[in-house]
Amino acid sequence: MLEDLSHHILDIAENGVNAGADEISIEIDDSGDRLLFSVSDNGRGMTEETVKAVVNPFYTTRTERRVGLGLPFLKQLSELCGGDFSVSSEPGRGTHVTASFLKTSIDLPPLGDVPSTLMTLFIGNPGISWKYTHSRNGKDFSVDSKELSEALGGENAFLEPALALGVKEYIETNIDELYE
C-alpha cells in the first residue's frame, strides 16, 4: 500500500505523465475539517466507459501486468476517510482527479513528504510544466516548475543534484510556513 498522501500524489500525477500531458496541476487544500486533493492534466483523456472502468483494480491499459491499483487505492482511502472521490475526463482534453478526506478520520494517513514527491516529478519529467498549489486557512503557496527552471538558468536545471535538493528545500520551507 501507499504509505501517505504524498505517495498518492506522486502516483496519480504519474498517470498524467503517462497520458502524454505537458501541463499538470496539483492542488492541496488543507483548510477547515477537510483535506482536498486534486490533479488535472491536459493529456489524452479517457472515454466515459474508461472513466467508469479505471476504479476497478482489475482494469489497466498496460500489458506488463493485469492490475491497475493507483486510482482504486486512492478511491478506497478517501471513502474510508469519509470523503469523496471523482474522476472526470474528456478524450483529447485531459483528466481531473479529486479526492477529499475528513481530517477527523482515524484512517487518514499523514500528508507526508510533499517536497520529495514534487522534486521526483520535476526531475523525472523536465518537459512537463508542473504547477503545485498548497492552501491552508487563507494562506497559500504555489510553485511552477517552468518558473523554477528559468530562475535556475535553463531546461536541465534539475539535473544538477545540488539544485534539485535546493528546490526541495525551497518547497519544504514554504509549505512549513503555511503551518506556522
Added chain:
Amino acid sequence: MTDKKIRSLDDLRKLKERTGDLTSARSEDDKVKIIIGMGTCGIAAGAREIMNAVLKELETRKLHNVAVETTGCIGMCQNEPLLDVIRPGEPRITYCLVTPADVTRIVSEHVVNGRIVQDKLFGRAD
C-alpha cells in the same frame, strides 16, 4: 551547510551561483544514466526514497555527469524498487529490491568505478 533555509526564488538563484554552471560541461552521450521505476508498485516499495538517496549521494560526491530519470512499471512489481544504471557504451544493468543503503554502494562501485554490484543484480537467486 548553512542554517539559513532556502525560502525564495532569489535564494535559489544564489545557490545556482554558488554551484556554478556544471551541468552543461558534458554532452548527453557522455553521461551515466540512472533510471528509477516510479510506477504505483515502485512508489509503494520506496522508489521516491531511492530518488532522494541517489540525489544526496550524487551531491555528496559532486558527480555532475549523471542523468537521473524515472520510468513506469515494467511488470516486475515484486522486485521493486528497481534501479537501472547505464554507463556510456555499456549495457543497461538492472538492480532490484534496492534500499537507500544500496544506493551508496551502487553509486560508488558501479557509477564511479564501473564495477557491477553483483548481489543486487536483478535475477540472482540469492
